[in-house]
Amino acid sequence: MLSIKNLNKTYANGVKATNNVSLEIPNGLFGLLGPNGAGKSSLMRTIATLQDPDSGSIHFNGLDVLANKEQLRRQLGYLPQDFGVYPKVSAETLLTHFAVLKGLTRRGERKEAVESLLHQTNLWEARKRNLGGYSGGMRQRFGIAQALLGAPKLVIVDEPTAGLDPDERNRFLNLLAKIGENVVVILSTHIVADVTDLCPRMAMIVKGQVLAEGKPQTAIDALRNKVWQRTVSADALADYQGRFNVLHTRLVGGQPQINVFADSQPDAGFVMVEPDLEDVYFLQVRGAKPAAVPA
Numbered sequence: 001m002l003s004i005k006n007l008n009k010t011y012a013n014g015v016k017a018t019n020n021v022s023l024e025i026p027n028g029l030f031g032l033l034g035p036n037g038a039g040k041s042s043l044m045r046t047i048a049t050l051q052d053p054d055s056g057s058i059h060f061n062g063l064d065v066l067a068n069k070e071q072l073r074r075q076l077g078y079l080p081q082d083f084g085v086y087p088k089v090s091a092e093t094l095l096t097h098f099a100v101l102k103g104l105t106r107r108g109e110r111k112e113a114v115e116s117l118l119h120q121t122n123l124w125e126a127r128k129r130n131l132g133g134y135s136g137g138m139r140q141r142f143g144i145a146q147a148l149l150g151a152p153k154l155v156i157v158d159e160p161t162a163g164l165d166p167d168e169r170n171r172f173l174n175l176l177a178k179i180g181e182n183v184v185v186i187l188s189t190h191i192v193a194d195v196t197d198l199c200p201r202m203a204m205i206v207k208g209q210v211l212a213e214g215k216p217q218t219a220i221d222a223l224r225n226k227v228w229q230r231t232v233s234a235d236a237l238a239d240y241q242g243r244f245n246v247l248h249t250r251l252v253g254g255q256p257q258i259n260v261f262a263d264s265q266p267d268a269g270f271v272m273v274e275p276d277l278e279d280v281y282f283l284q285v286r287g288a289k290p291a292a293v294p295a
């Protein structure tokens, strides 16, 4: 269990990237969902002990993280947002190199760990190929392999699915879900479907603040009977956006279809629809508060 209490971080330029964040994160895949610039990376870097908060506390299975950084790092696997690889080195060679850095100094043990991770991330067949020739998905899976060296108890992956095609994204998320069976895995993303599909728990973060936390389904249920949908003409769209709390707009067959948040039917053209996590997300991002989004 990772327990974060009243965490704050303001950068020297005055940006409050982490605003009184408190979260309880159990074993499993935890989705940290928010738009670009919401403060996801800042929070993850702080948990990973790469930067200090101004105030607040972090405990991991009882360990005071900020007072015992080295001990946390020994249990941590981290995949940063921009994970660079040496293009002219094979996956097997670089992973072996990372294993040495991670303290796997005994040869047999190291070989076993590297081989097992190459299998687990489905890179075994491609292990001799140079990383420069890997696809985006393969590179991310390599990133996860290095993060898992040393069997970490806390795994942090920062926006790993951005730029992956749907197949690669699925393969990557399934891999994370499997890892999450036994350890805490925190996944940051701005892709709502990443969280809907796989995360038993999540938090939405906007402008450094946690606006919703808990099971995705609980947050969705709180919007039941309050999401209304209709198609409108392109000319009328701005008018609808001005008059109603429009959560999002999609083009369906070239025509705008809008989802509106309202206690009652906004006009006769609307039908009530089942809410989904996108509705919850856009309600939070647009700054409109629902009656309550229970944890």
Ligand SMILES: Nc1ncnc2c1ncn2[C@@H]1O[C@H](COP(=O)(O)OP(=O)(O)OP(=O)(O)O)[C@@H](O)[C@H]1O
Pocket: 011, 012, 013, 015, 016, 017, 034, 035, 036, 037, 038, 039, 040, 041, 042, 043, 159
């Ligand atoms: N070292 C820094 N110094 C000053 N401002 C920073 C620094 N790092 C991040 N910020 C600012 O803090 C805010 C949060 O950034 P952060 O990278 O944590 O968000 P994010 O949710 O991870 O977004 P993204 O996906 O775009 O990286 C942004 O306004 C960003 O410009």
